[in-house]
Structure formats: C-alpha cells, structure tokens
C-alpha cells in the first residue's frame with residue numbers, strides 16, 4: 001500500500017503541484033496554475049503606476065495555487081487524502097510581504113491597496129539598490145562578520161534592503177506592518193497556523209546564521225533608529241532548520257487543499273535550493289544549476305572558504321552537515337524570453353508559425369548549425385543586472401559584434417552562450433577559491449526544453465551535465481522535504497539523504513563536452529571576460545549612467 005507526498009513549487013510566473021509515491025518517488029500527477037496577476041512591473045492591478053526596477057506580486061495568486069493545484073493532483077491521480085502523509089513548499093526568494101496585525105497581507109486591506117509598498121516584493125524587485133549599498137557600506141564600516149558569508153556585498157534582492165526601502169520611502173507602511181515575512185514562510189504559516197521561519201530562507205536572504213543569528217540589534221539601530229527593535233517585532237518568529245516539520249495542516253488549510261487535517265508540513269525551502277535534493281546531488285563537488293527565469297547555482301562543501309561573488313555561504317544551508325554556497329544569474333530564461341517577445345522580427349514569427357514551431361524551437365534549430373564563434377558575436381548576460389560574481393543589479397546587457405549581416409538566430413545563440421559564460425565565470429570563482437566543481441546537474445524548466453542550450457553549457461564549462469527526467473524538479477524537491485517532515489514511522493523518511501536515495505531516479509540524460517567546441521569556446525570566453533571586466537569592474541559607470549538617464 002503506497003503512501004504519497006505533495007510538493008508545491010511557487011515559481012516566478014506560476015505555481016506547480018506534484019504528487020509522488022513516497023516509497024519510490026514515482027510522479028503520479030502534476031498541475032500548473034499560472035498566476036492571474038503575473039509579475040507587476042509597470043502598474044498595480046488598479047492601474048497605479050510603478051517606478052523602474054519594481055517587481056511585485058499579488059498574494060491572492062499564491063492562495064489560488066494552493067486551492068486549485070493541490071486538489072487537482074489528487075483528483076488526477078485518484079489518490080485519497082488519507083494516504084497523503086506530507087507536503088513541502090518551495091518558493092522564490094527573497095519574495096517578501098508585509099502583514100497587518102490580523103495576519104492578512106497589508107495589500108488586502110482597503111486602506112493600503114493603492115500603496116505599492118504594501119504589496120509582495122518579488123525576488124527580482126531591484127529598486128532597493130540604494131538601501132543594499134547602504135547596508136553593505138555600514139557592515140563594512142562596522143566590520144560585521146556576516147558580510148563575508150555573502151561575498152562581501154548585500155544584494156538588493158534580499159529581505160533587509162527591501163524592508164529598509166519600505167521604511168525610507170513609505171514610513172507609514174513600515175509603521176502599519178506587523179510582520180515582514182518571506183512568502184514561503186507565510187504559506188507555511190497559513191497551512192500550519194503557526195509563525196515559523198525557515199533557516200534556508202533566513203540564512204540566504206535575511207543575513208541569519210545558525211551560530212550567530214541575525215545581525216545585532218545595534219546594527220539595525222545604526223541602519224535606522226526606527227529599526228531598533230525589528231528583530232523582536234517585525235522580523236520575529238522562530239527559525240526552524242530546513243528539513244524539519246513545521247507543523248500539521250489546520251482544518252481550514254486541509255479544506256483548501258483537499259488533504260487531511262494533521263498532514264505533516266515541511267519548513268519552506270527556496271525554489272532553486274529544492275533542486276539540490278531533487279537532483280540527488282547531495283554531496284560536495286556536484287554543482288546544481290536551477291535553470292528557469294533566472295539561474296541559481298548551489299554547491300556543497302565540507303568547509304567554508306571565502307568565494308568572490310557568492311550570494312550566500314550558509315552552514316547546513318541546504319543539506320545538513322555541509323556548507324552550502326549559492327551564486328546566481330538574474331536573467332536566463334527571462335533573457336531568452338525577452339528576445340523572442342520583444343526583439344524577434346515579423347519574418348521570424350511568420351516562419352516559425354508556418355513550420356508550426358515555437359519561436360524558441362525555431363531559433364534554436366537555426367542557431368544549432370553554427371560553430372562556436374561563427375556568429376562573430378559575444379554578449380554580456382546582464383539584462384537583469386549581475387548577481388554573481390559582481391553583485392551589481394545596476395549593470396545592464398551588451399551585445400558586441402553586430403553587422404548588417406547579423407541574423408536573428410545568431411543573436412539568439414549569442415544570448416544562450418552569454419548565460420553559459422556567466423556560469424563559467426562563477427565556476428572559475430569557486431575553483432579559484434580551491435573548491436572543486438566536478439559535475440553539473442541541471443534542474444528547473446529550461447534543461448528539458450532546450451537541448452542546444454544544454455550542449456552549449458557542457459561545451460563552455462567543459463564538464464558533463466546531467467539532467468533528471470523528473471517533470472517538475474523543484475516541486476519534487478519540495479515533496480522530498482515533505483516526506484522527511486512526515487518521518488519514517490508514517491511512511492516518509494528520517495533524513496533528506498534517505499529521501500533522495502529512494503525517491504530520486506538515477507536515470508538521467510547527459511550532455512558531454514565536444515572537444516572541438518570546447519577549444520573554440522575557450523577562445524570566445526576570453527572576449528567575454530574582457531568585456532565582463534571592462535564594463536563590470538573598470539567602467540561600471542557606463543552602464544550605471546545610462547540606466548540612471550533612463551530613470
């Protein structure tokens with residue numbers, strides 16, 4: 001008699017639920033619920049305009065995912081709720097929302113719904129750059145030890161800069177906020193009825209560590225006297241280790257989900273990080289690339305070493321017993337999506353339509369016939385700033401080598417290659433610090449969709465890349481944590497290692513580097529590096545200045 005677990009992955013554009021067998025990991029049903037309001041970058045749903053670099057979401061969309069996607073997978077698989085033993089939640093991060101004292105999102109209240117700062121700030125909200133720089137400068141001045149865990153720079157994508165932005169630009173919203181909470185933690189608290197925070201979300205996005213906790217109260221006071229008691233007020237909540245049970249479904253939540261009251265709920269996990277367990281890459285040397293709208297790279301190591309440009313280095317951060325590093329690229333699928341949606345010509349659209357192919361498929365097929373370097377193009381993949389290794393959200397994209405003979409598929413290929421070079425630059429940063437990167441595992445939505453992309457990554461990095469056959473790898477990772485929350489006695493597992501061992505299939509597709517392409521890419525990479533260092537280190541003012549003029 002099988003037992004089952006559910007994983008729910010809240011991505012940038014949609015939420016997906018997956019139902020799997022707890023003993024084998026076999027996928028029985030998936031359901032994707034697109035967010036009705038998507039990503040709000042130009043205006044609130046009412047039409048109120050948003051400034052540049054904003055990215056908000058509607059909390060209603062997350063609740064809608066729970067109420068539609070979870071019942072749908074049970075129905076599709078004809079599984080009865082009594083046989084579901086656990087549920088895990090993976091969420092983008094740092095995706096932060098302010099809650100009112102009644103526990104509701106502030107933007108649900110009439111008094112605040114027209115105030116942009118009362119909405120969810122999505123991970124890719126980059127408008128808190130000034131606050132991030134201020135936090136970095138203060139931490140440097142005070143020689144705060146936490147800074148080195150984050151590669152020496154605080155990112156505008158994280159929780160503290162986002163909260164500080166609220167305080168600086170809308171003090172009345174800061175005042176009205178009872179709690180600033182990661183959306184992943186909010187969902188878990190809605191499911192269990194108790195306020196808890198995940199060590200994974202807090203460790204990577206809120207400057208928390210298992211040994212030192214959050215930065216000191218003195219640090220927050222120095223940042224702004226209004227933040228003096230933030231740790232015991234607006235950031236309160238016990239931090240529970242990833243892999244633990246957060247609680248059990250309340251009666252109300254069980255009804256929303258169509259599951260049984262009392263079902264075990266796991267502590268939330270960052271979406272990309274759920275990919276580590278789902279790839280079965282739970283040991284040092286295995287770099288996991290969670291490739292979707294953006295890419296996050298996760299690597300486990302035995303000991304902490306300072307690495308230039310890491311987003312976070314957290315002890316027990318993803319897998320207990322190891323230091324887990326995260327680095328990232330803020331636009332990957334989004335960059336390819338920008339090209340097909342905004343820049344592909346009518347001729348390309350017509351041709352693709354005539355052949356019954358998506359624009360990605362059509363462009364990839366045409367781009368596949370080129371040898372590395374044959375397009376004469378090289379691009380910088382900074383369409384949404386640079387997360388690693390420069391940690392500068394104000395950098396922008398570049399495409400060099402254009403002529404009147406340049407074809408759309410050549411540009412598309414240059415963009416695919418640019419993201420692969422960005423990943424190679426990150427790998428170099430690890431290996432320069434003496435941390436081995438032996439194998440690559442790709443998870444997320446992109447690897448299954450674009451073979452050319454994956455072959456380019458193998459050739460550029462000169463490493464074999466493994467791709468799991470799971471349909472929803474992030475949701476699978478969440479389900480693995482759900483199985484651990486349920487525990488061995490109830491048909492789940494007592495550790496994430498045991499869950500990964502039993503529930504992750506060892507059947508994988510692999511892309512091997514092609515030696516002639518590897519050699520050509522080594523040459524092209526030198527051009528990428530030259531541009532990277534010029535625009536990113538020597539003259540960042542060029543891109544910063546242009547962005548400033550635009551705003």
Ligand SMILES: Nc1ncnc2c1ncn2[C@@H]1O[C@H](COP(=O)(O)OP(=O)(O)O)[C@@H](O)[C@H]1O
Nearest residue numbers: 011012013292293333334336337360445449450
């Ligand atoms: N065949 C393709 N080749 C390259 N990029 C693609 C392809 N199909 C979709 N994309 C891009 O993939 C991204 C969505 O990735 P996905 O993993 O599904 O979502 P999320 O980031 O929300 O988890 C979009 O940005 C889209 O532009």
Ligand SMILES: O=C(CO)[C@@H](O)[C@@H](O)COP(=O)(O)O
Nearest residue numbers: 012092093123272292293294
């Ligand atoms: O920033 C992180 C993880 O640190 C992600 O949540 C963020 O990149 C969103 O990823 P996707 O939308 O799943 O590509």
